[in-house]
Amino acid sequence: QSSVTLFGIVDTAFGYVDNANAAGDSVYGLSTSGNATSRLGFRGVEDLGGGLKAGFWLEGEIFGDDGNSKGFNFQRRSTVSLAGGFGEVRLGRDLTPGFSKFISYDLFGQVGIGQFMGWSNWYGTSGDANGIRSSNMISYYTPNFSGFTAGLGYGFDEQTSGKAGRYVGGYVAYENGPLGVVVSYDQRNLAADVDRNALTVAGSYNLNVVKLNAIVQQTKDDVPGASDRKVNAYALGASAPIGAGEVKAQYALYDQKAIDSKAHQISLGYVHNLSKRTALYGTVAYLKNKDASNLGLAARNLSTGGPGAGENQTGVQLGIRHSF
Amino acid sequence: QSSVTLFGIVDTAFGYVDNANAAGDSVYGLSTSGNATSRLGFRGVEDLGGGLKAGFWLEGEIFGDDGNSKGFNFQRRSTVSLAGGFGEVRLGRDLTPGFSKFISYDLFGQVGIGQFMGWSNWYGTSGDANGIRSSNMISYYTPNFSGFTAGLGYGFDEQTSGKAGRYVGGYVAYENGPLGVVVSYDQRNLAADVDRNALTVAGSYNLNVVKLNAIVQQTKDDVPGASDRKVNAYALGASAPIGAGEVKAQYALYDQKAIDSKAHQISLGYVHNLSKRTALYGTVAYLKNKDASNLGLAARNLSTGGPGAGENQTGVQLGIRHSF
Amino acid sequence: QSSVTLFGIVDTAFGYVDNANAAGDSVYGLSTSGNATSRLGFRGVEDLGGGLKAGFWLEGEIFGDDGNSKGFNFQRRSTVSLAGGFGEVRLGRDLTPGFSKFISYDLFGQVGIGQFMGWSNWYGTSGDANGIRSSNMISYYTPNFSGFTAGLGYGFDEQTSGKAGRYVGGYVAYENGPLGVVVSYDQRNLAADVDRNALTVAGSYNLNVVKLNAIVQQTKDDVPGASDRKVNAYALGASAPIGAGEVKAQYALYDQKAIDSKAHQISLGYVHNLSKRTALYGTVAYLKNKDASNLGLAARNLSTGGPGAGENQTGVQLGIRHSF
Numbered sequence: 001q002s003s004v005t006l007f008g009i010v011d012t013a014f015g016y017v018d019n020a021n022a023a024g025d026s027v028y029g030l031s032t033s034g035n036a037t038s039r040l041g042f043r044g045v046e047d048l049g050g051g052l053k054a055g056f057w058l059e060g061e062i063f064g065d066d067g068n069s070k071g072f073n074f075q076r077r078s079t080v081s082l083a084g085g086f087g088e089v090r091l092g093r094d095l096t097p098g099f100s101k102f103i104s105y106d107l108f109g110q111v112g113i114g115q116f117m118g119w120s121n122w123y124g125t126s127g128d129a130n131g132i133r134s135s136n137m138i139s140y141y142t143p144n145f146s147g148f149t150a151g152l153g154y155g156f157d158e159q160t161s162g163k164a165g166r167y168v169g170g171y172v173a174y175e176n177g178p179l180g181v182v183v184s185y186d187q188r189n190l191a192a193d194v195d196r197n198a199l200t201v202a203g204s205y206n207l208n209v210v211k212l213n214a215i216v217q218q219t220k221d222d223v224p225g226a227s228d229r230k231v232n233a234y235a236l237g238a239s240a241p242i243g244a245g246e247v248k249a250q251y252a253l254y255d256q257k258a259i260d261s262k263a264h265q266i267s268l269g270y271v272h273n274l275s276k277r278t279a280l281y282g283t284v285a286y287l288k289n290k291d292a293s294n295l296g297l298a299a300r301n302l303s304t305g306g307p308g309a310g311e312n313q314t315g316v317q318l319g320i321r322h323s324f
Numbered sequence: 325q326s327s328v329t330l331f332g333i334v335d336t337a338f339g340y341v342d343n344a345n346a347a348g349d350s351v352y353g354l355s356t357s358g359n360a361t362s363r364l365g366f367r368g369v370e371d372l373g374g375g376l377k378a379g380f381w382l383e384g385e386i387f388g389d390d391g392n393s394k395g396f397n398f399q400r401r402s403t404v405s406l407a408g409g410f411g412e413v414r415l416g417r418d419l420t421p422g423f424s425k426f427i428s429y430d431l432f433g434q435v436g437i438g439q440f441m442g443w444s445n446w447y448g449t450s451g452d453a454n455g456i457r458s459s460n461m462i463s464y465y466t467p468n469f470s471g472f473t474a475g476l477g478y479g480f481d482e483q484t485s486g487k488a489g490r491y492v493g494g495y496v497a498y499e500n501g502p503l504g505v506v507v508s509y510d511q512r513n514l515a516a517d518v519d520r521n522a523l524t525v526a527g528s529y530n531l532n533v534v535k536l537n538a539i540v541q542q543t544k545d546d547v548p549g550a551s552d553r554k555v556n557a558y559a560l561g562a563s564a565p566i567g568a569g570e571v572k573a574q575y576a577l578y579d580q581k582a583i584d585s586k587a588h589q590i591s592l593g594y595v596h597n598l599s600k601r602t603a604l605y606g607t608v609a610y611l612k613n614k615d616a617s618n619l620g621l622a623a624r625n626l627s628t629g630g631p632g633a634g635e636n637q638t639g640v641q642l643g644i645r646h647s648f
Numbered sequence: 649q650s651s652v653t654l655f656g657i658v659d660t661a662f663g664y665v666d667n668a669n670a671a672g673d674s675v676y677g678l679s680t681s682g683n684a685t686s687r688l689g690f691r692g693v694e695d696l697g698g699g700l701k702a703g704f705w706l707e708g709e710i711f712g713d714d715g716n717s718k719g720f721n722f723q724r725r726s727t728v729s730l731a732g733g734f735g736e737v738r739l740g741r742d743l744t745p746g747f748s749k750f751i752s753y754d755l756f757g758q759v760g761i762g763q764f765m766g767w768s769n770w771y772g773t774s775g776d777a778n779g780i781r782s783s784n785m786i787s788y789y790t791p792n793f794s795g796f797t798a799g800l801g802y803g804f805d806e807q808t809s810g811k812a813g814r815y816v817g818g819y820v821a822y823e824n825g826p827l828g829v830v831v832s833y834d835q836r837n838l839a840a841d842v843d844r845n846a847l848t849v850a851g852s853y854n855l856n857v858v859k860l861n862a863i864v865q866q867t868k869d870d871v872p873g874a875s876d877r878k879v880n881a882y883a884l885g886a887s888a889p890i891g892a893g894e895v896k897a898q899y900a901l902y903d904q905k906a907i908d909s910k911a912h913q914i915s916l917g918y919v920h921n922l923s924k925r926t927a928l929y930g931t932v933a934y935l936k937n938k939d940a941s942n943l944g945l946a947a948r949n950l951s952t953g954g955p956g957a958g959e960n961q962t963g964v965q966l967g968i969r970h971s972f
Contacts, residue, residue, distance in 0.1 A: 029804030066783040067723035067741040075391035080334040093391040135390040156353030399715035404658040417715040459714040480677030
């Protein structure tokens with residue numbers, strides 16, 4: 001009698017990362033979300049007539065390795081929305097409009113050790129400063145006009161003074177046939193008077209045998225009375241179907257201007273589909289930090305840090321993804 | 325194969341409150357549960373034969389603006405029950421029997437900035453001292469006898485000494501045709517030897533075009549060696565259907581005897597039903613504090629406080645409620 | 649359209665325990681999971697063809713008395729698995745393979761005041777040191793070979809140095825007709841260099857009118873530079889069907905070698921089935937501590953401690969269990 005769709009993914013992987021800290025120790029165990037983010041959600045759409053639809057979406061992350069030891073919530077997405085010929089308006093916590101498009105332009109889908117790490121909490125920031133999601137957001141998505149789409153979001157700061165936490169951003173995309181191009185601009189007010197601005201451009205072209213993807217992103221923190229903190233990040237990838245599977249290779253560069261240091265990342269992955277819903281996968285990633293750069297690979301729920309300034313790190317994930 | 329009903333509401337609203345603190349700052353953003361409390365629940369009933377039924381009900385609050393940043397739980401209701409010709413017995417955490425009846429006697433359903441605020445944590449108390457719910461409760465509800473119903477609840481303190489946290493209360497109601505009347509008495513042992521007693525009477529009469537509602541409530545804290553802390557609270561409202569919607573207006577008075585100060589609240593609301601399950605709504609509320617009174621409007625998950633002693637506060641909520 | 653089974657149990661009981669602390673105070677109120685652990689879960693199986701199946705299982709505990717005041721999670725079980733003719737491989741957090749078998753060899757199913765308390769956090773340990781579950785575990789279960797089954801589990805420590813938290817263990821069982829026998833060996837690395845080893849043997853024999861159960865368990869902590877901390881625990885029980893119900897009686901002995909003290913426990917229970925899904929039950933347990941022993945009965949979510957060294961404790965639970 002209910003109109004709810006219950007859905008989710010459990011993706012758990014054996015993971016290994018060498019140089020997982022500055023002492024050079026390695027770590028291995030179970031990590032989560034190596035190929036797709038583990039999740040549990042409830043969503044539904046109601047037809048209101050006249051082309052109008054109401055919908056809700058509640059989705060939280062699953063940590064299959066420890067059973068969500070920090071508790072379950074709906075911080076992946078919790079929205080109520082109205083959609084029609086005019087597009088869709090959503091209220092609540094959600095992906096920022098731009099990020100929601102870019103996920104498919106990263107060959108590793110913004111998860112696991114192979115992922116492009118441009119959306120990170122650069123320079124000691126935390127939480128939504130990474131630009132991936134916003135709470136207290138009103139967002140608008142246009143209909144699809146022959147491949148053109150756009151989205152806009154405004155996340156309220158809810159402060160009595162100042163505007164720490166405020167988000168505003170949007171994207172424009174053209175996706176038609178083999179070609180896809182997205183441009184987004186996002187701004188978030190970090191604590192105090194620090195603004196973070198991110199300009200991201202991504203494109204993909206499907207040559208049938210091989211699909212090529214690229215991301216170019218500049219993240220810039222405006223810090224009053226100090227020089228800007230800038231990160232220029234780049235990704236270039238290629239994927240190809242092989243039987244029931246897919247191979248993929250991606251190169252990423254993180255040019256951390258504020259510390260005048262670069263990091264290079266090479267990621268190789270193979271996904272073997274057992275069915276539409278279930279896949280086995282393996283990923284290898286190598287991260288080469290230069291000068292003061294101390295980035296680390298992102299193996300979810302496997303506690304790893306940077307390998308130390310200028311040190312390298314290699315990681316492996318072998319896992320299973322099951323959707324329901 | 326399962327006998328579970330999955331149900332819920334997502335209700336999210338733009339909210340604005342002026343004088344949201346003593347400095348006179350205003351605040352705006354997304355608030356939740358402006359027209360009905362956002363929730364996610366699982367419930368079911370099993371027919372045991374012979375008129376006997378077993379049931380369970382697990383229900384937790386949803387905070388659509390931030391995705392339940394403090395985690396999800398089942399603190400709205402988590403009961404197992406047996407029902408039959410004798411009525412219903414429930415074990416667990418639930419609304420106090422009286423409060424469960426009074427919700428419909430407040431035109432604003434005990435949610436949002438327009439709500440009657442008699443059930444509050446007066447005098448610096450917190451948690452279930454507001455009289456809305458009790459944990460560790462055994463409750464009993466009679467069948468409906470020609471409109472007469474009654475309910476009783478006893479919430480164990482589970483203390484090895486003292487009785488802090490103990491709840492006992494009940495209600496009697498007559499609801500038949502256009503008329504409804506409820507009387508309840510509730511007692512909760514606050515920390516130490518402080519008792520809170522609340523006597524509440526409410527009535528409603530449906531004149532077809534207009535429905536009238538009223539609540540009269542006295543909350544009294546017995547504090548050993550000090551004078552009683554008393555709050556007399558009153559609400560008087562009228563609602564009327566207008567096409568697919570409903571308009572409503574309510575006046576409330578909070579006479580805080582312990583500080584010899586009053587506060588007046590005027591609430592106006594309009595609910596526009598897009599379907600049985602979905603509505604748009606708007607509420608405006610004005611709160612006039614006198615003397616030492618420093619009450620604030622209740623915009624859920626929009627951080628607002630009292631406007632300062634004797635200061636006024638105005639609030640607006642514009643939202644969408646979607647049930648599933 | 650979804651392939652998910654939503655399932656659970658709500659089991660809530662009135663509970664009373666005398667000598668609930670060293671001062672001799674008693675406590676009573678609502679406790680949870682007196683007959684079966686209250687839970688809410690989501691699980692599913694996908695047929696991949698060729699005898700291969702993928703599955704997931706997410707299950708969290710329900711505290712019906714307070715609505716999960718500490719939040720809801722999936723720490724009872726959160727696994728993704730592959731199963732086929734070779735058996736089943738699971739990744740994630742789960743019961744240790746041995747414990748998963750022993751539950752049915754304790755007449756009280758490892759819940760409530762009547763339960764065998766061998767799997768406890770002896771000697772001031774906490775969390776998974778009790779040997780019941782492990783996070784970060786890869787486990788393997790054989791198919792059933794004419795009654796023979798076996799299971800193995802390895803829980804990663806995920807440490808950069810040391811192996812605190814690592815689990816390894818397994819069981820072999822023969823269960824056929826009236827006879828059941830299980831042997832398990834489990835090892836967990838507690839903090840620092842302390843190892844906990846547990847050897848458990850259990851058996852049951854169904855004489856039709858009466859079923860007999862027994863458990864023998866030795867838990868030993870190897871503490872470097874100190875003497876071993878040993879607990880020898882024994883249970884012996886008998887159950888019999890009576891009409892729609894079942895009576896059961898169990899005796900347990902906890903010989904705490906490190907403090908050279910024993911405790912005796914006698915548990916009597918009656919379960920009355922109202923249907924396959926719903927039952928009423930009553931349990932009485934008496935615990936006799938000798939010398940320095942200070943064990944207490946386990947009434948979930950009713951705050952009780954040990955009665956003091958050498959003191960006795962009696963408990964009662966009267967509850968309802970409802971499955972869905």
